[in-house]
Amino acid sequence: GESVGLHLPTLSVQEGDNSIINCAYSNSASDYFIWYKQESGKGPQFIIDIRSNMDKRQGQRVTVLLNKTVKHLSLQIAATQPGDSAVYFCAERGGFQKLVFGTGTRLLVSP
């Protein structure tokens, strides 16, 4: 079946560093991927998405890279700030309007 996994459950970085959160997916037919940020006690918040016909997309301080050859997705956060501390989820579209989520990576940013 479809599955989405994350390589690291917890990532600790210093404020100002760049952060890279990785995600592996298993369905080579997936055409859409999305990253969410979830702060403690809140619902997931959309960060950035990418379609399978692209390999890179940039937002404000965030970049998503897609490597379809090895079925790998990554989220890069530039100049990480304490407010970036949260759990980050990747998800792939696994069928009609359905998303398959990874288990999440916790990002800890220390001053």
Next chain:
Amino acid sequence: DVKVTQSSRYLVKRTGEKVFLECVQDMDHENMFWYRQDPGLGLRLIYFSYDVKMKEKGDIPEGYSVSREKKERFSLILESASTNQTSMYLCASLAGNTDTQYFGPGTRLTVL
């Protein structure tokens, strides 16, 4: 701004009670979803609806039902709550011509 609201942030119920979780979106979205979120398991889809009065089972529908009488409202029903339904419940909505699901703040349900 996109807005999805859920009726309660925290809820405590007893085993065997009937529980209603309400979700409302103000974006005129066709699609709505209910997930549960558990540590180490991520988000799992319980049910979704792509139109009024339409519903589809997700990956873990057992023990749950849903109701979509109006476009803006999607209710999750636990017919007889059990302790293994203690979880964070998240509602999301999605416009038919887009790909991004927008989530509500979640309801943390504890079943004693």
